[in-house]
């Protein structure tokens with residue numbers, strides 16, 4: 001196409017304007033694409049949160065335990081499929097190696113930088129509720145058969161370099177979970193993992209061990225921190241939860257039962273609002289930039305009325321002239337759009353692949369953050385349409401104008 | 411000598427709302443091939459209007475404009491554009507070069523409408539620049555050139571397609587005496603050596619003296635002298 005260099009000439013000679021127009025367009029498309037992607041991710045997260053897992057805890061505080069006897073009573077509530085005892089152990093690696101009992105009771109030698117989540121659970125009941133946690137069958141078998149056995153999340157294993165068969169000691173900072181003879185000793189029986197693509201936000205840095213081991217170790221009844229339960233139908237979460245709480249209404253330990261997602265859900269609602277707000281502001285900004293950009297492009301065309309008149313005089317047809325001017329605006333649109341889409345893709349890819357940030361996002365349930373082809377296409381389409389529009393309107397007036405009228409006004 | 415331009419009983423009326431302004435009134439003018447005509451007359455007498463009709467960038471209300479044996483008064487807009495691209499060269503008072511294009515690119519512009527290859531186009535454009543004496547300025551941009559040089563580039567652009575007719579609307583109107591003199595000399599050369607038929611509108615009596623024939627326009631009517 002021999003006219004193409006002609007189009008480029010204008011863009012090259014007015015490179016400051018060209019650059020700023022393209023950048024403005026790119027920023028706008030970038031904003032649009034990124035915001036659309038975030039919002040759609042939040043949307044899908046909201047849709048996906050069905051709650052079939054509930055947690056029953058003491059109504060006063062998490063630091064109060066519930067009676068062990070509640071287990072069978074909760075099991076009897078219609079709609080409840082399974083119940084598992086859990087205790088948040090609060091153990092940490094003792095600063096002192098190979099845990100000899102400390103001479104001074106309660107001496108806090110906890111090294112908090114090595115702290116991780118660890119829970120005593122009723123493994124046979126607990127793990128079936130969490131199909132997203134995968135453990136090799138032989139390791140699972142070993143865990144069940146080992147009194148001191150524990151399973152650790154893949155990330156935790158990585159952090160401490162633990163392998164199956166490794167042993168370590170944990171001591172809880174909660175006095176009732178301590179034993180006189182010193183820290184609890186554990187053996188890594190298995191390492192669990194989760195398909196984070198399928199189950200975004202799944203925690204793979206907790207250690208689970210046997211409830212019975214803890215109970216035997218401290219040598220007395222320790223109660224239950226929280227009951228994890230699974231219900232048959234996610235839609236009944238509220239009613240089942242109410243039924244359970246009603247059961248213990250008049251007992252000494254009243255309960256609160258809420259969905260495992262409850263906290264998450266409230267966070268999501270907040271995130272949803274935030275996304276909506278961001279989207280609103282972002283769209284307003286993007287729209288403003290669009291208008292300014294369109295105006296700049298239109299002005300660039302209007303400035304060239306004389307040139308259009310000259311081209312027509314030289315024998316270029318109106319269609320030719322129209323092609324030059326619209327082609328130029330279109331090119332700006334395509335460049336800006338492509339740049340914006342590329343920027344958005346880069347950012348979203350970077351966020352979802354950068355170590356550290358990925359985990360934070362996953363923690364918020366945003367692990368599937370990506371630029372969807374439809375969104376990218378929409379961004380490009382808007383940029384191109386805008387370029388076309390911004391170039392077309394003023395070009396049309398030049399197209400229609402008579403040469404004599406254009407050149408008269410010189 | 412055959413007639414190159416023949417304006418026959420041409421009337422041009424501009425409508426401004428309900429008001430009608432008759433700029434040219436049954437005007438007839440013949441320009442023989444190879445002639446160099448100067449059109450003079452007071453401002454508003456219709457010189458530019460007549461020139462535009464001859465150059466095919468405007469059409470008469472009635473009458474015929476025959477250029478090179480073809481009545482261009484009956485052509486459609488598209489046909490006219492095509493006709494202009496190879497039949498007339500334009501020289502404007504304000505040069506009207508395209509600022510983002512270099513001298514040689516400006517000259518090459520009309521050739522984009524031909525089937526010539528890129529190389530041929532460039533060669534022809536350089537030849538035209540050589541004719542106007544600006545071969546050494548081919549890569550300069552308009553704003554790097556003086557007014558006289560700009561006008562010479564414009565002349566190169568006008569002759570690059572080798573049209574039979576050149577029209578010029580006050581080509582020296584914006585130039586100092588020395589530059590004007592150069593432009594007029596160049597136009598004389600084009601007329602005498604390259605056998606171009608030239609119709610030039612001018613206010614400048616010295617410019618008019620260069621032409622073979624002077625015609626005076628007064629209120630849309632040619633004066634006999």
Ligand SMILES: Nc1ncnc2c1ncn2[C@@H]1O[C@H](COP(=O)(O)OP(=O)(O)OP(=O)(O)O)[C@@H](O)[C@H]1O
Pocket residue numbers: 404405408424425426431433451452453454455456457458459460
């Ligand atoms: N497109 C137009 N619409 C309306 N009136 C026009 C138009 N073009 C020219 N006129 C009028 O026609 C008359 C002649 O204009 P023209 O430009 O031909 O004069 P001119 O002889 O070239 O004058 P000058 O020496 O000042 O250039 C003027 O009164 C002008 O106002």
Ligand SMILES: [Mg+2]
Pocket residue numbers: 457458459579
């Ligand atoms: Mg005039």
